[in-house]
Amino acid sequence: MIHNSHFQHRVRLFHVLMVFVFLGLLPKAAFAIPAFGRKYGKPCQTCHVAIPKLNDFGERVRVNGYQLPGTIEETAPWSIQAVHFSGMLHEMFVDRTIKSGMAAVPPTGLPANGQYDVNSFRDMGGHIWMGGVLGKHLSFFSSFGIEQELEVEGGRFKSPTSVHWEQAFFAYNNVLSSGSGLLNFRFGRFELELPFSSLRRLSSALAPYEVYNIRPVQGAVSLSAPKVGMSIYGVHSFGLSRIRYDLSVVNGTNAHFDTNLNKDLYARLAWSQYFAGPLKKVTVGGLGYFGTQNLRDLPGNPFPNEAMIEYWQEPEILGETFNVHTTPENVNFNRLGVDASIDLVLFGYHLNFFGQYLVGHDDDIDMTDKRMPYFAGGGGGDEGGGDHLHKAMTSASEGIEWLTRPFDYTGGFVGVDLVLIPTKLYLSPRLDWVNVTNQWADKVNGAYLRQNISYVVEGDTLSGSDIMPRNMTGGETDITRWVVQLHYHPIQPVVFMLEYGRQDNLFGYPEPPERMYNPSWAAGMGRVVSVDSSWLMFMVMFAF
Amino acid sequence: MKHFIGIVLLFTVLSLVAAQDLDLKRGRKVYLDSCSPCHGITGKGDGIVAANLYVKPRDFTLGQYKIKSTIDGDLPLHEDLYTTLSKGMGQRNSMLAWAHLRGDDREAVLAYIKSLYPRFATDEPPQVISYPAVVPPMTAKTIRQGKTWYEGIECGKCHGLSGHGDGPSTAALRDEQGHKITPPDLNKPWLFIGGSTRMDLFRTIKTGIAGSAMPSLDGIITDDQIWELVDYLAHEFVQPGEQAPR
Incomplete structure (x- = not known):
């Protein structure tokens, strides 16, 4: 019975890992905004290195409220005759191999040899953007996406259509009428002024800037996700030097309204020096994100809802009332990073080297009582779990002992964007890496938690170490990925992208089915799992 | 009095220099x-x-x-x-x-x-090209005559007989720095860098485009002949002032 329980447990874990794998494929594509090209009557490369990455001039335009640097358009808001909008359609073909190093059994209908192959058209969909100048100091931007995604649920494929509003903000630009974007305010839902924009990166959705994406628990803050709030940002030049700053106050998670009374703070400062000659520009910068979040209330994470709490507190089942977290508990976290970027022109070829290093720390991501009951196994994924789902419990005689588990990671990426044929062909290799500590399978304060505990399974008292299947995690701590893309612009509105990538290990956070509470997941933290992946991807994008 | 005038002049000169520096x-x-x-x-x-x-x-x-x-x-x-x-x-x-x-x-x-x-x-002040006091009217005769100039001067070698910028010499065109360039499609006046009114076309043909493959025809054909060429272009290819389709 125990064997079957573990078997089902592993099947379920693999299910959710597959879900993660596919969630990782969610398109987060951004693109050039042809509306601006139409407004100014200029080709894309005026503002873009390769679509969608902005060049130095495009960044100056963006920070100046979508107006040319040094200018302030004086159009009155009530005289605006047209709101510029544009769109983009895209489709991706992926040939991907995923190899699982876990001692796990794949879901029904999938290969049992630990290798999982994806060979399909996917991520078909589109975006609609609106943006531009609304008046002398007003600008706005909005991005709306409709995409069909692939998911695996219960071992079966699904392809739901997702509609999401990525960004929607307006800005009050050039408060000091400098025309150079010295002081601007922004309100709404926007991407933080990260050193390297996730929405405008050259790599596909298969290869995001991983270090920006790491989240210790599902639903927690991801740096790259657009956030609701406001920011003060701008740029100031001193001759050949420029200082760029951003100070944002945001809700952290904003999948819904934030779950705590505190706001998160993001700050960025970067200094750029321009040069004559082959070396064009050097930028160094730093960022800091300081936040608070209530893990229990984050959407999708496995902390108990009211139904669970009621279930656990049934005296006839557990014999006493267990103390679980029923009140909001805020924990602090921070992200600190440094970055650099160098622009060179060698033999007529433009190269942009860039790199990011980031350190992340969460004070506590494991807001559970060590005595908290948990399910030792389960099957089927249905509520209640069927015959194989059991309610287990720790020794009830001990006092409350809250588990405190900090979470730390370091990581970054280095890459180069190379213009092979101006306006036509671009090459972009990049290496991402992340090192995670204090994840679920790791020791906390020098000891494995939940070891040597007694628990009850269907009336049998069992003793032993933690039944959590640590071996399924593989005990990995490192994620590495390298990826290389070729971008080809045969004509202005069309982009072909060919990408090859390899990734060692994934970062996952299996999600239990609704109403299932399982401490092996309730730790809720992400873990590096021994699932390797490689892919060849072809994508076509058409902007209009 | 002389000292006073001298001081005023010196102050004026210094002010002008300072203003120029400030402007720069x-x-x-x-x-x-x-x-x-x-x-x-x-x-x-x-x-x-x-x-x-x-x-x-x-x-x-x-x-x-x-x-x-x-x-x-x-x-x-x-x-x-x-x-x-x-x-x-x-x-x-x-x-x-x-x-x-x-x-x-x-x-x-x-x-x-x-x-x-x-x-x-x-340098001495530059010498402005001569413009006609009155823009000559476009007639069937000037258009026909302009076609002979388009063919005789071999405009089509670069711009193509149909004006699409696909003449036989296009592939070899380079600017003064050796970068590949292509002539604009004459049917798309929004691509013209010097404007697309008849006066703009006259000026561009007469002065050429420095640093590019577009030569100055000043002295090669007369002003009247340039106007005939402009009439042919405006009749055959160019809709003066036309904007790109939106």
Whole structure:
């Protein structure tokens, strides 16, 4: 019975890992905004290195409220005759191999040899953007996406259509009428002024800037996700030097309204020096994100809802009332990073080297009582779990002992964007890496938690170490990925992208089915799992 | 009294020099903020984004300007530069229309750009090309005559017989820096860097486009013959002033 329980447990874990794998494929594509090209009557490369990455001039335009640097358009808001909008359609073909190093059994209908192959058209969909100048100091931007995604649920494929509003903000630009974007305010839902924009990166959705994406628990803050709030940002030049700053106050998670009374703070400062000659520009910068979040209330994470709490507190089942977290508990976290970027022109070829290093720390991501009951196994994924789902419990005689588990990671990426044929062909290799500590399978304060505990399974008292299947995690701590893309612009509105990538290990956070509470997941933290992946991807994008 | 007049003159001269320096300083700031990403910090056309532009930016230190209303070999008028700065240079070229730049900033940045090429300070005033007092009317005869010039001067070698910029010499065209260039499609006047009115066409044909493969026809054919060529172009290919479809 125990064997079957573990078997089902592993099947379920693999299910959710597959879900993660596919969630990782969610398109987060951004693109050039042809509306601006139409407004100014200029080709894309005026503002873009390769679509969608902005060049130095495009960044100056963006920070100046979508107006040319040094200018302030004086159009009155009530005289605006047209709101510029544009769109983009895209489709991706992926040939991907995923190899699982876990001692796990794949879901029904999938290969049992630990290798999982994806060979399909996917991520078909589109975006609609609106943006531009609304008046002398007003600008706005909005991005709306409709995409069909692939998911695996219960071992079966699904392809739901997702509609999401990525960004929607307006800005009050050039408060000091400098025309150079010295002081601007922004309100709404926007991407933080990260050193390297996730929405405008050259790599596909298969290869995001991983270090920006790491989240210790599902639903927690991801740096790259657009956030609701406001920011003060701008740029100031001193001759050949420029200082760029951003100070944002945001809700952290904003999948819904934030779950705590505190706001998160993001700050960025970067200094750029321009040069004559082959070396064009050097930028160094730093960022800091300081936040608070209530893990229990984050959407999708496995902390108990009211139904669970009621279930656990049934005296006839557990014999006493267990103390679980029923009140909001805020924990602090921070992200600190440094970055650099160098622009060179060698033999007529433009190269942009860039790199990011980031350190992340969460004070506590494991807001559970060590005595908290948990399910030792389960099957089927249905509520209640069927015959194989059991309610287990720790020794009830001990006092409350809250588990405190900090979470730390370091990581970054280095890459180069190379213009092979101006306006036509671009090459972009990049290496991402992340090192995670204090994840679920790791020791906390020098000891494995939940070891040597007694628990009850269907009336049998069992003793032993933690039944959590640590071996399924593989005990990995490192994620590495390298990826290389070729971008080809045969004509202005069309982009072909060919990408090859390899990734060692994934970062996952299996999600239990609704109403299932399982401490092996309730730790809720992400873990590096021994699932390797490689892919060849072809994508076509058409902007209009 | 002489001392007083001398002091006033000296003060006036110093004020003018100081004002000019101030103008140049302001012009340099505008230049670095708005122009240097393409034209480069020193004006050599080697800005940080230049390598990825289809049409390479001007090297201001060489004094070659594409759009001007002066005779071959002379520098452009200040008004030529101001117009180019304000209107931009067509939709294939990345030179934007800086009409929203404040007027005094445009003047300041032009003063700075001219300071990058010493001949602006030393040359005699440039000689403006001759324009007819009255624009001659377009007739069937001038159009027919213009076609003979289009064929006789071999415009089609670059621009193609159908005006689509697909002539036999197109593949070999290079600008003065060796970068590949292509002639504009004459059927798409929004690509013309010097404007597409009949007067613009007259000026461009007469002065040529410095630094490109477009020669000046001044002295090769007469002004009247240039007008006939303009009439043919306007009748056959160009809808003067036409904007790109939106």
